[in-house]
Amino acid sequence: xxxxxxxxxxxxxxxxxxxxxxxxxxIPTALTQIAIGVGIALLFKEFHLEIETEWFLLLFVxxxxxxxxxxxPRDELWKMRAPIFGNAIILVLLTTICGGYFIHWIIPDxxxxxxxxxxxxxxxxxxxxxxxxxxxxxxxxxxxxxxRGESLINDASGLVAFxxxxxxxxxxxxxxxxxxxxxxxxxxxxxxxxLVLSLLMTWIRYSxxxxxxxxxxxxxxxxxxxxxxxxxxxxxxxxxxGVIAVVVGGIVYxxxxxxxxxxxxxxxxxxxxxxxxxxxxxxxxVFLLLGLIIPPSIRxxxxxxxxxxxxxxxxxLAIGIAILTIRFVWSYLFSHYEYRFKRDKExxxxxxxxxxxxxxxxxxxxxxxxxxxxxPLLIERGDxxxxxxLILFLAAGVILFTLIAATLFLPLxxxxxxxxxxxxxHLDINIAKSKLLLAAMKKVRTEMNEENxxxxxxxxxxxxxxxxxxxxEMSSKEKENNEFVQKLVKVRLMALKAEKKYMxxxxxxxxxxxxxxxxxxxxxxMREESLSRNDRSRFGILVRNELRDWxxxxxxxxxxxxxxxxxxxxxxxxxxxxxxxxxxxxxxEEKAREHEVGDVVYNTVIFDYKRVIxxxxxPEQFNAAVEAQKEELRIIVMDVERSEIRRMYxxxxxxxxxxxxxxxxxxxxxxxxxxxxxx
Numbered sequence: 065x066x067x068x069x070x071x072x073x074x075x076x077x078x079x080x081x082x083x084x085x086x087x088x089x090x091i092p093t094a095l096t097q098i099a100i101g102v103g104i105a106l107l108f109k110e111f112h113l114e115i116e117t118e119w120f121l122l123l124f125v126x127x128x129x130x131x132x133x134x135x136x137p138r139d140e141l142w143k144m145r146a147p148i149f150g151n152a153i154i155l156v157l158l159t160t161i162c163g164g165y166f167i168h169w170i171i172p173d174x175x176x177x178x179x180x181x182x183x184x185x186x187x188x189x190x191x192x193x194x195x196x197x198x199x200x201x202x203x204x205x206x207x208x209x210x211x212r213g214e215s216l217i218n219d220a221s222g223l224v225a226f227x228x229x230x231x232x233x234x235x236x237x238x239x240x241x242x243x244x245x246x247x248x249x250x251x252x253x254x255x256x257x258x259l260v261l262s263l264l265m266t267w268i269r270y271s272x273x274x275x276x277x278x279x280x281x282x283x284x285x286x287x288x289x290x291x292x293x294x295x296x297x298x299x300x301x302x303x304x305x306g307v308i309a310v311v312v313g314g315i316v317y318x319x320x321x322x323x324x325x326x327x328x329x330x331x332x333x334x335x336x337x338x339x340x341x342x343x344x345x346x347x348x349x350v351f352l353l354l355g356l357i358i359p360p361s362i363r364x365x366x367x368x369x370x371x372x373x374x375x376x377x378x379x380x381l382a383i384g385i386a387i388l389t390i391r392f393v394w395s396y397l398f399s400h401y402e403y404r405f406k407r408d409k410e411x412x413x414x415x416x417x418x419x420x421x422x423x424x425x426x427x428x429x430x431x432x433x434x435x436x437x438x439x440p441l442l443i444e445r446g447d448x449x450x451x452x453x454l455i456l457f458l459a460a461g462v463i464l465f466t467l468i469a470a471t472l473f474l475p476l477x478x479x480x481x482x483x484x485x486x487x488x489x490h491l492d493i494n495i496a497k498s499k500l501l502l503a504a505m506k507k508v509r510t511e512m513n514e515e516n517x518x519x520x521x522x523x524x525x526x527x528x529x530x531x532x533x534x535x536x537e538m539s540s541k542e543k544e545n546n547e548f549v550q551k552l553v554k555v556r557l558m559a560l561k562a563e564k565k566y567m568x569x570x571x572x573x574x575x576x577x578x579x580x581x582x583x584x585x586x587x588x589x590m591r592e593e594s595l596s597r598n599d600r601s602r603f604g605i606l607v608r609n610e611l612r613d614w615x616x617x618x619x620x621x622x623x624x625x626x627x628x629x630x631x632x633x634x635x636x637x638x639x640x641x642x643x644x645x646x647x648x649x650x651x652x653e654e655k656a657r658e659h660e661v662g663d664v665v666y667n668t669v670i671f672d673y674k675r676v677i678x679x680x681x682x683p684e685q686f687n688a689a690v691e692a693q694k695e696e697l698r699i700i701v702m703d704v705e706r707s708e709i710r711r712m713y714x715x716x717x718x719x720x721x722x723x724x725x726x727x728x729x730x731x732x733x734x735x736x737x738x739x740x741x742x743x
Contacts, residue, residue, distance in 0.1 A: 077104070078348040085196075092471055094193035094351045094429075098464070101355020117438035122295055124346050125219065125431060126310045130291030131343050132191075132216055133314020134321075140209045141315070147210055147398060152217035155394050159187040159387060160225045166386045167458075171379060174451045177238070181229035182455050185436050186387055186462055188222035190429025191215045192347050193467050201478045203421065211425040219431045220307040224250060226435050233450065234443045254305030257298045258312030265290045266320050280331040287335050288342070290317070333735070350430040357433065358460045365457035376454070380461030387462065388469070392423040421477050427466045432459055491717050493725060494534050500726065501531045503708040504701040511697060519693035523701070555652070557592065562651040563644040564588050576640050584640070645677050698737050702730050 077100050085093040141148065163183030168176045191212045198208055224247050232238040269283055291310045298309035321332070365376055399414035399422075412418075436459040439452055491499075505527050512520040567588070571581045709726050712718045718726070 073104075074349050074352050075345070077101070077352055078345065081348065081352070090471075092193055092196040092467070093348070094196050095467055095471060097348055097351035098355040098358070098467070101352045102358055103355075105356045105359040117434050120430075120434040121306070122292065124350050125434075126295040126306060127288075127291045128192075128343060128346055128350075129216060129219065129307060130294070130310040130314040130317075131339055132212065133311045134318045134339075136212060136216065136315065136318070137209070138315070138318065141213055144206070144209055144213055146402065148213035149217070150398055151210065151214040151394075153221050155214075155391065156184070156187040156218050156221045156225060158394060159390050160184040160222075160229070162390050163187075163383070163387055164229075167383060170382055171451075171454070174455065175233065177229055177232040178450050178455065181226055181233060181439070182436070182458060183387075184222055184225035184229050185432050185459065186383075186428055187225070188219045188428070188431045188435075189215045189426045190431065191425075191427075192350070193427045193429060194425045194470060197470055197474055201475045203425070203474065203478055204418070207418070207421050207425060210422060216311045217308065220251065220254065220305040220311075221247075222431065223307070223435055224305070230439060234440060236444070250303075250305040251308055253302055254298055254308030255312045257302060257304055258294060258309035259316055261294045261297060261309070262290065262313035262316040262320075265293070266317070280328075280334050283328070283331050284335040284338055287317075288338065354430060354433050354463070357437065358464075361433075361437070361456040361460055362453075364453035368453070371454065376457060377461070380458055380465055383458055384462045384465035384469070387428075388423050388426065388466065391426045392419055395419045395422045417477055421474065424466075424470045424474050424477070427470050428463045429467075432463055436460075490719050490722065491712070493722055496712060496718050496722060496726060497534045497729070498531060499712065500705045500708050500730075501527050501534065503704050505531075507701055507704040508697060511700060516693040516697065519690045519697055522690065523694050523697050527701075555655075558655070559648040559652055560588060560592055562648040566644045566647040567640070570640055570643070580640070584644075642677060649677065695737055698733070702734055702737075705730050 078097070081093060081097045081100055084096050085091065088096070160180055160183045163186065164176065164180035167179035167182055168174060171179075174182070189211055191208075194203075194208070194211055197203075228238065228243050228246075265286065269286055272278075272283070290313065294309050294313045295306035298304045299306035365371060366373060396414065396416070396419045399419065403414055436456055439455065440449055441452065443449055505524060508520050508523055508527070564585075567576075567581065567584050570576050571578075706727070709718070709723055709730075713720075713723050
């Protein structure tokens with residue numbers, strides 16, 4: 065039960081962290097998740113979580129790397145093979161050696177072998193946090209491909225180097241010849257096993273289909289099991305690198321998938337959706353666990369009277385800067401070497417700015433923490449592992465340092481960068497979505513008749529909600545530059561003014577009492593300010609109005625009448641609101657006649673008011689015929705949206721990548737529309 069509650073708690077924290085990141089996009093989700101984990105560990109000091117490196121690598125690293133291998137662009141992997149393998153192997157060795165000597169130099173109490181172990185486990189990079197930062201800034205594609213490519217391999221090379229350094233500390237014995245032989249065997253055998261086992265799993269699925277066993281859920285489950293089986297067989301049976309095996313397995317799968325996709329489209333869609341959910345959960349849980357284990361890992365160092373806390377933090381900063389400096393120097397020299405001798409016409413001249421980006425994307429993460437936690441408490445002689453608690457503190461500190469450094473400096477370095485494949489003249493994706501929705505609304509209007517009026521209204525409701533959501537996702541600058549949004553706000557304010565005018569006339573004629581008028585006046589004020597200002601202002605408006613209402617509520621509760629009086633007041637308010645909405649609708653229809661008949665802005669707002677009026681008159685009842693009509697209209701609308709995408713692309717308004725995103729969005733809606741549950 066305790067394990068189950070822990071899992072549920074982690075999932076709840078995962079949801080909370082992503083909600084926080086939505087409202088605070090400047091902070092990467094990974095950093096938010098680490099902070100939540102640290103908070104839980106500090107709040108519940110009795111909470112204890114033991115993480116074994118073996119199961120951590122199997123449960124988290126194996127499926128995540130396999131999934132990365134499945135999606136990594138093959139052409140880019142081959143094109144960037146030199147820098148990827150250079151960073152994944154040579155840079156790992158340089159970091160281990162140079163970083164190890166530096167750590168031993170500034171902290172003589174850490175033996176040279178233990179210093180090598182710490183430097184080795186600090187060499188693997190974690191692209192997950194960088195991906196989170198890349199979602200809100202424009203990092204060059206080659207920088208992202210480099211960090212993603214090297215992370216597929218440097219986990220294995222870093223762990224192998226770390227294990228040999230730890231073994232040297234524990235046993236006091238080290239053989240360079242044996243280390244090189246084992247290192248080569250683990251890599252070559254791991255790659256070979258990944259190839260063979262991935263082909264074997266593909267053959268098993270193919271054989272099952274030939275025998276008529278073609279259930280897509282079963283085949284998706286087999287695909288999910290593949291990385292775990294590959295890792296276990298490679299590590300436990302052949303003592304090869306399970307990490308390399310799952311990476312190669314993922315790449316092999318991506319090659320075979322290209323030929324099989326048209327034949328197993330349903331299976332591919334289901335599998336991709338499952339993998340999206342699995343990777344989302346695993347990536348988030350990794351950083352939550354990282355936060356949970358940081359406080360207990362550093363507690364003994366913080367409580368140690370022989371190590372001043374300021375000095376310990378100074379060690380973290382010095383080691384973090386040294387690790388990033390080694391990466392910077394290697395990246396700068398290697399990029400200049402490639403530029404001078406490779407003579408690739410497409411290759412841009414290396415710059416300090418680009419090298420700084422490559423250096424800062426080398427964020428350390430889960431593998432580093434999992435590895436350092438596997439350091440034994442005792443060495444072979446029975447003595448305590450030298451400075452184990454300090455090493456744990458330094459590893460955790462460097463992880464946070466690299467993540468914070470990337471969060472602070474990458475956005476500054478990426479200013480002015482335009483995403484590859486996109487032009488400055490291309491529309492923002494949210495503006496492109498709003499154009500699709502406008503075309504859809506216009507089509508619904510033209511298709512509407514007496515028979516399908518109810519279905520058309522309902523579909524317009526859905527399109528309006530989608531438009532509202534797209535509008536929320538736009539930045540303030542995008543909204544200012546969006547002519548339709550500005551016109552829509554203007555028309556809504558005009559309609560609101562008509563409602564207010566009717567309310568004032570009703571108050572003067574005695575149709576409503578003062579208390580009801582005050583209520584509507586506050587509601588109108590809030591709606592008006594909400595339309596006129598940005599999202600941050602709206603939040604302030606909401607808080608201010610809530611505080612004002614709370615102050616007035618106590619007196620009103622004391623004066624409030626009994627149940628029947630309150631019900632009568634609500635009915636009167638509903639009737640007044642219905643008449644006010646009709647007044648606004650009449651004003652809109654009058655103004656619409658002065659414009660084009662098909663003016664989308666006026667038609668959109670008119671539709672909104674008609675829906676409000678219908679809802680005030682009485683609740684809707686479910687009608688199967690209306691649902692069928694709505695489905696037919698939605699299919700017509702999707703054809704119009706696809707035509708609009710083609711038009712925008714041909715006019716140069718959107719890029720190829722944006723075309724894919726928009727088509728994918730429509731395909732999802734179409735799949736949901738046509739989906740029928742089968743037992």
